[in-house]
Amino acid sequence: MIKISGVPVTSRIKQVKQPRGGYINPKAFKSQSLGDGMDTLNPDENVHASLIGLAVDYMTRFMSGTPATEAFKISIKGASIIHEESKATRLIAGVNGLDDDSVVNAVKLSGFDVVYRSGLMGYKSVDEINPDAPTIRNVRTMIERSLHFLDAYGPKVLDGFTFEGGYTCIVSAGDGDFTTSDTLWDFKVSRKPVSKENTLQLLMYWRMGLHSIHPEFKNIRYLGVYNPRLNIVSRIAVADIPSDIISQVEHEVIGYNA
Template sequence: MVSVTTRIGQVKQPRGGYINPRDLSVVELTDGIQLHPAENIHATLVGLAVDYLTRFTLGTSLEEAFAISLRGARNVRELDYAMELISGINGLDDHSIENACQLVGFDVAFRNSLAAYTPVQSIQPDHFTISNIRTMVKRVIVFSKKYGPITKNGFTFEGGYNQTITTGDGDFLTETGLWDLKVSKSGPTNKHTLQLLVYYLLGLRSLHDEFDDIKELGVFNPRLNRVYVLPIKDIPSDVISEVASEVIGN
């Protein structure tokens, strides 16, 4: 299986990228809160916890929000423990966030390989990490009210995959926007912007007609509390054609 992110890692982009991140407009959202500079668990786990807890907070069932985590747990025969963790997630209290951080540790057993999995019991977020995750989830909720409503989360591209890209799932759709959630300490890279464009093109090829209404691609980074947006009409047609043919293929 080749995912969107794996495929993008294989591609040599032109100088500056197919879409230069500097072409995105930036909007600062302010809440007066300073995140703690250090977290004691891997950034990937933090990002997944923020993503899935946001989906749950916005109304998605726990089983659906943490679906990939549960698949990973099943692969390592730890589904009972995963269900125990999921039963302890009730909101954004400390215990719920601790459980979410352990639960997303199962993702690697589905997304990558069984060999990459390490027991999730070792994932013990400290007070500062828990506080940061809580703040970032709340920031995504504020973002969703300003730029939403969010019409779909955790979307996939049935009918759009091919032999080059066989898997991939995006974060959020609004009525006219396709959004990716990033919690990195810096702004988007050209890999991130290419990922957005590939998601959009896969969406157009898919069975889902909601992608026909998408007019902008964007990244929201709740760590930086910044919104990055690019209207699709501003992407040169030759860039779209080249990405469709050379990155995605037939």
């Protein structure tokens, strides 16, 4: 068996020098507000934005029908690496809905992710991750917004998927957020609008999905970003992405036929 060595999608994006404006200019995405935005959230949070993003993503999966052990599977893998499975199991048992304790446990669980994704260097003990009341309210609101988003654009088809069959010697890891019947979605909780890094990530996921074991990607007609902090949906039709850009990203960025 040939061992594939490479980097995750997010790391590859940092390595690549994109054309001016990006392979897909974010301005090409059409955006729509789904209601109240950042101005109705608490301005300050005492937990890193990356953990909040993971907690919102995983809790949205859980609240839309995915078992907690599946929704938090990356967290469980991270906990296993540092022999904290029992702690992760206790935290998962305490994730039951959108009550304060469930939200706190979800945020703590997300702290294990860094071990699996990046190694021990960036790990902070989950015992030290203690979201305060404003942070808990923000996370809950963003989960509720995400569930409303799925009501409007769903139902979901896949969530938390990887790209077996689509990895290369250049890109060997990466996991997507959601697909609905015709759209590949990425969740972002940034305070900033869609970036060229976000659009390249979606383009890579789409092409890797088409090369992967998941037949659902054959039905994808749009690439989309949903940001529950801003409460904005941004989408582009894949038919509007130039074929030469798709080919360039497939060959030079992902490494197909390389």
